[in-house]
Amino acid sequence: MARLSDVIEQLIKELIEENNGCAEITRSELAEQVNCVPSQITYVLSTRFTNGQGYLVESRRGGGGWIRIRRISNSTTAEHYIMHALNAMGEQLSQQQAEVYLKNFVDYDVIPRPVARVMKGGLSDQALNRIDTGLRDFVRMDMMKNMLMCFILGSASK
C-alpha cells in the first residue's frame, strides 16, 4: 500500500510536470486534498525535494502565503555541469573551497563573472562571521547549493 508521503510526492511531481517545471501550492490546501496534517507536506518537501535532487523550494508565510517548488530541466550543459558539481559537494564548504568552485565555474564559462563575484562575497567568512565556526561551513554549503539552483532556474526561464 502506497505510503501517504509517496502519494504527496507524486502529486507534487505531477503538478510540476503539468505546469512547466513549477508548482505553486498552498500547504494547507494540499494537505486537505490528501487528508493529512500540513506539516507532512513540509516533511515530504524536506526529504524529497532537496537541492541535491534538483529542486528549488521557496515559500512565504503569513496571510496569502504559498510554497513554490521548481525543478531544473537539466537540458543545457551548464545545468549538467552545475548539477554534477552540486551532487559531488557534500555537506560542508569552507571559504577556500567555495572560491575554488567559483573560479572553476567562471573558467569553464558556466557562471558569468559578475554573478560569481557576488556569490563569493556572500559566501565569504566576512559575511558569515557571526555564525559559529562549527556551523559556518554547513550554512555556507546550503547557501552555495541554493544559489546555484537559483542561477540555473533563472537562466532557464529567461
Added chain:
Amino acid sequence: MARLSDVIEQLIKELIEENNGCAEITRSELAEQVNCVPSQITYVLSTRFTNGQGYLVESRRGGGGWIRIRRISNSTTAEHYIMHALNAMGEQLSQQQAEVYLKNFVDYDVIPRPVARVMKGGLSDQALNRIDTGLRDFVRMDMMKNMLMCFILGSASK
C-alpha cells in the same frame, strides 16, 4: 489569490512611474479604490516604500491632506543608488525585506536580474535555515552588504 498589499504596491509604483518619479495620493481615496481600510495603505507604505528602499514619503494631515511618495535619486548611477541603500540599511534584514530590496534593484535597473536572483537564493530562509532565528537576520544583513559591495567593486573594475 493576489494579496491586496501587492496590488496596492503595484498601483503606487505605477503612479510613480507615470508621474516622473513622484506620486501624490490621498490615503482614503486610494483605500476606497482597492476596497480596504485606510490604515492598510499606511501598512504598505511602511513595509515597501521606506527610505532605505529608495523612497521618500511625506504627508500632510487635515482637510485637503495628501501623501506624496517620491523615488530618491532617480537620475544617479547604480553605484550611487546602492551606496544610498547601503547607508540606510540597519543591522538586521528579514527575508521579506531582502526581497523588497532586490525587487527594487531589478526594477530600477541597478542590478541585473540574474545577479539578484542568485542573491535572493543565498539570502533566503531556505538557505539560512540552520542559523538560529535570533541571529539569522543579522547574518542576512551582513551577507547583503557584502554582496552589494562586491557587486559595486566588480562593476567598477569591469
Added chain:
DNA sequence: AAAATAAAGGTCAGTTAAAGTCAAAAAACC
C-alpha cells in the same frame, strides 16, 4: 477673533491566515 465642525492622515494593538518547528507516537523495514 474664537469656537465649533469637518476632513484629512497617524498609531497601535488585536485578529486572521498562512507556513515553520519539533518531538513523540506509529509504522515499516531490516
Added chain:
DNA sequence: GGTTTTTTGACTTTAACTGACCTTTATTTT
C-alpha cells in the same frame, strides 16, 4: 528486536489586514 522513516499535532512565527481612537489642518459659524 532495533533502527529508520513516516505520521501527527501542539505550539511558534510571520505577514496581511482591521478598527477604534488620536492628532493635525482647513473651513465654517457665531
